[in-house]
Amino acid sequence: MAYVQVENAVKYFSREDGTDMLVLDRVSFDTKEFGITCLLGPSGCGKSTLLNAISGLERLDQGRVEVISNHGSAPSHSPRLGYVFQDPRLLHWKSVEENLTFALKGMSIPHAEWSDRLRKYLEIVGLSEFRNQFPLYLSGGMRQRVGLARGLVIEPEVLLMDEPFSKLDQLTARRLREETLRICEHLKQSTVLVTHDVEEAAYMGDRIIILCARPAGIVDILENPLPPGARDVDDLQFIAFKKRLLQSVLKLMEKDEVPS
Template sequence: MTASSTPEIQLDQISMRYQTNSTEVLALQDVTVDIKKGEFVSLLGPSGCGKTTLLRIMADLIQPTNGEIKVAGESARAARLAQKYGIVFQSPVLYDWRRVKQNINLPLEMMGIKKAEREERVDYLLELVGLQDFKNKYPWQLSGGMQQRVAIARALAMEPEILLMDEPFSALDEFTREHLNEELLSIWSKVGSTVVFVTHSIPESIFLSDRVFVLSPHPGRLSAVVDIPLPRPRTPDMRHSPAFYQLISDIRDCFEGV
C-alpha cells in the first residue's frame, strides 16, 4: 500500500501542561508533525514521554495547552464528530456479556445501521481479522491476542479514515505480538486507513511503519523522524536482515544525549 502525499493529520507546535496539586507538569513541548493520508506511522519513545497524550490530542479526547491540530483540513473535533476515527486501546475494553459478533456490532447498532447491513459488515470484519469460527464466543473465552483482534474489528466497524492504536500489543508475549504485527499489516493493506501506532518497542515500530516519530523523554519533544525504507509487504525474515538491525541502531542513536 502506498501513502498519498496529502497530509491527513497536521500537528503544529503542540504543547501540553498538566496542573497537579503541587506543580505544573510539561508533558509535550512544541511537537510539529504531518502524517500523510494512508500512511502507517509510529509514535516511539520511553514510558512517560507523552505518546499516549499526543494520540489522545489527535483523537480530540483532550485539548492541548498550545498549538493547533488539523485533520483533513478540519479541526480534530469536526473529525471526531464525523466519525473519522477508530481507536484501539492497550486493553481491548470488550463487554464480557456480549458475544464476539455482538461486540463488533455495537458501534453499528449505536449509529442505527439497518440489521442486514450490520450483519454483512460484521461478517466481513470477522473474516478480516480471522475470527469467523469464534463469532459466538464470549471475550473471556478468547486469548489476549484474539481479544485485541476483536477490538480492531470493532474499531473498523464504521470504516474510519484514521485508526489510532495505543500500544495494543504491549501486554502480549513476544511470539503473539509479532504474529499480530503481521496480521495488522495485512488488515491495513486491505482497509487503507491512516494508522498512528503508539509503541515503546523499536523493532515493532520499524516492522510496521512507513515513518517513525521518535519522542524524547519527559517532556516529550520530537527528536527525530526516521524513514523506514523496507519494502512492502513486510515479511518475518526482514526482522533478521542487516537493514533491519541498522535501523534499530539508527533509532537507538536518536535517544543518545536526550
C-alpha cells in the same frame, strides 16, 4: 485520503502536589504522504496522550490537532476515525459481536453490511468462535484482539492504534501485524500506530517518528526504505533498517543518561 495534522502540540497534566507536568513539548507532524506513521518512544513519554489529543478525547494546552478530509472541512465531512485503545475499553455487558455492532451503529454503517464485516474482522483476529462470549470470560490477549477488530470493522479513514499487539504471543502478533498492514494498504487509511517495539515500528511504519522521554518531543524521523509488501523480518535489508532505527533510539537513551 484523510490525514492528521499536529501542530506545536503542548500538553500539561497536574501532579498530585498541584504543580504542572509537561507531557507534550511542541510536537508537530502530519500523516499526509504516509499510510502508517509509527510513534516510537519510551514508556510514559506521552504517546497515548498524543493519540488521545488526536482523537479529541484530550484537549491540548497549546497548539492544534486537525483530522482533515479531502472532501472538505465541514463537520459533516469529518473523516471516520477508528481508535484501538491501549486498554481495549470493551463494554463488559455486551458480547464480542455486540461490542463490534455498537461501533458499526455509532458510525452509521448500513445495517446490510454488518454481517459481512463482522464475519471478516472476527475471522481476521481469530475470534469467530467467541463471537457470543462476554469480555470478562476472555483472556487479556483475546480482549486486545476484540479491540483491534472493533477499530478495523468500521473501516475508518483515519486509524489510531495504541500498542495493538502488545499483549499477544509472538506468533499471533506477527500474523496480526501482517493482516493489519494488508488491511491498511487496501483501505488506504491514514494510520498512526504507537509502539515501543523497534521491530514492530520497522515492520509497520512507512515513516517512524522517534519521541524522547517525557516530555515527548520529536527527536528523529526515519522513512522506511522498504514498501509494505517487501518487509520481511528475516530479510537483510529489513534487518539493516531495524538496526538504523535501534541506533537512533540508543543514541537518545545515551543522551538521557548524561547527568544534567
